[in-house]
Amino acid sequence: xxxxxxxxxxxxxxxxxIVGKKIKKVIIRERRFRWKIQDxxxxxxxxxxxxxxxxxxxxxxxDTDYGSAIIHLGMSGNLRIIKDTESPNKHxxxxxxxxxxxxxxxxxxxxxxxxxxxxxxxxxxxxxxxxVEPLSKDFTETYLNLKAKKRRIPIKxxxxxxxxxxxxxxxxxxxxxxxxxxxxKTQTGRISKKRFSILVKSIKNVLESAIKAxxxxxxxxxxxxxxxxxxxxxxxxxxxxxxxxxxxxxxxxSITIGQRSTFYCKNCQx
DNA sequence: CTACGTACCTGCCAGC
DNA sequence: TGCTGGCAGGTACGTA
Numbered sequence: 001x002x003x004x005x006x007x008x009x010x011x012x013x014x015x016x017x018i019v020g021k022k023i024k025k026v027i028i029r030e031r032r033f034r035w036k037i038q039d040x041x042x043x044x045x046x047x048x049x050x051x052x053x054x055x056x057x058x059x060x061x062x063d064t065d066y067g068s069a070i071i072h073l074g075m076s077g078n079l080r081i082i083k084d085t086e087s088p089n090k091h092x093x094x095x096x097x098x099x100x101x102x103x104x105x106x107x108x109x110x111x112x113x114x115x116x117x118x119x120x121x122x123x124x125x126x127x128x129x130x131x132v133e134p135l136s137k138d139f140t141e142t143y144l145n146l147k148a149k150k151r152r153i154p155i156k157x158x159x160x161x162x163x164x165x166x167x168x169x170x171x172x173x174x175x176x177x178x179x180x181x182x183x184x185k186t187q188t189g190r191i192s193k194k195r196f197s198i199l200v201k202s203i204k205n206v207l208e209s210a211i212k213a214x215x216x217x218x219x220x221x222x223x224x225x226x227x228x229x230x231x232x233x234x235x236x237x238x239x240x241x242x243x244x245x246x247x248x249x250x251x252x253x254s255i256t257i258g259q260r261s262t263f264y265c266k267n268c269q270x
Numbered sequence: 271c272t273a274c275g276t277a278c279c280t281g282c283c284a285g286c
Numbered sequence: 287t288g289c290t291g292g293c294a295g296g297t298a299c300g301t302a
Contacts, residue, residue, distance in 0.1 A: 110281085
C-alpha cells in the first residue's frame with residue numbers, strides 16, 4: 001500500500017488524536033505479521049504516554065516515556081482513529097485504546113506490515129542502513145551523483161533502493177521519472193549531474209504534491225478519517241498503460257523492471 | 271556490485 | 287457460476 005506520502009498522511013491524520021494520550025489498553029488479535037509481534041508488547045505499551053509520532057522512511061515511530069513502537073504498513077495496512085466501542089472487522093488486528101474513549105486501529109489484510117518495540121530507535125536494525133530522506137536538504141543531485149558512480153542498474157531500481165533514498169515506491173518512482181523526462185531503464189551511472197538535479201526536483205515535487213492531496217488511493221488505502229487520498233487523479237503514467245500521455249497523447253507503455261511493473265512514455269522520456 | 275529468486279499474505283479481477 | 291492464474295502500494299534475505 002503506502003509509500004512515503006501515504007505514511008506521512010497517516011502520521012498527520014492520527015497525531016492530533018493521540019499525541020499526549022495515555023495508552024490504557026492494547027488488544028492484539030493477530031500476532032503473525034512480517035515479524036511476529038512480541039508476546040509482551042501489550043505490557044510494554046500499556047500505561048505509557050505517547051510523546052510524539054515521527055516518520056523515518058515508511059516507518060511510523062511512536063515515542064513513549066520509555067521506548068518506542070515502530071509500525072510499518074506493508075502493502076495493505078492502514079491506521080484509523082476509532083471509538084473504543086467499535087467492534088472489529090476482518091483484518092483489524094490491533095487496537096490501541098486511550099483514556100478518553102478513543103483508539104487507534106491497525107488494519108492489514110496481507111500482514112506484510114509490522115509492529116515492533118524498541119528501547120532505542122537509532123540503533124534498531126531496521127534503521128541502520130537507510131539512505132537519506134527525499135524531502136530533506138540532504139537529498140541533492142550531488143548526493144545522487146556520488147552514489148550513482150559506476151552503477152549499472154536501471155535508474156528506477158536505484159531510486160527505489162532504500163539504502164540510497166527512502167520512501168519512493170513503485171507509484172512515485174514511475175511518476176517522478178516521467179516528470180523528469182528520464183526513461184526508467186536508463187543506466188544509473190550514465191545520468192548526468194544536470195539530469196539528477198531535475199530528478200531530485202521531480203521527486204520532491206511529486207511527493208509533496210501527493211502529501212497535499214492526502215496520498216494515492218488505488219484500492220485499500222484510506223486516510224485515518226476513512227476518506228481516500230486524491231492524488232490518483234494527478235497520476236501521469238502509473239496504471240495508465242495504453243492510455244494517452246497527458247503531454248504528447250501517445251500511448252503509455254508498461255514494462256517490468258526488477259519484477260515490478262513500470263509505466264512510462266516512450267516519447268517524453270529518454 | 272548485480273541479477274535473480276524466495277518468502278511472507280489476502281483479495282480482486284480477467285479469462286476460461 | 288466457479289475455478290485458476292496473475293497481479294497488487296513492501297522489503298529482507300539467500301545464492302551465484
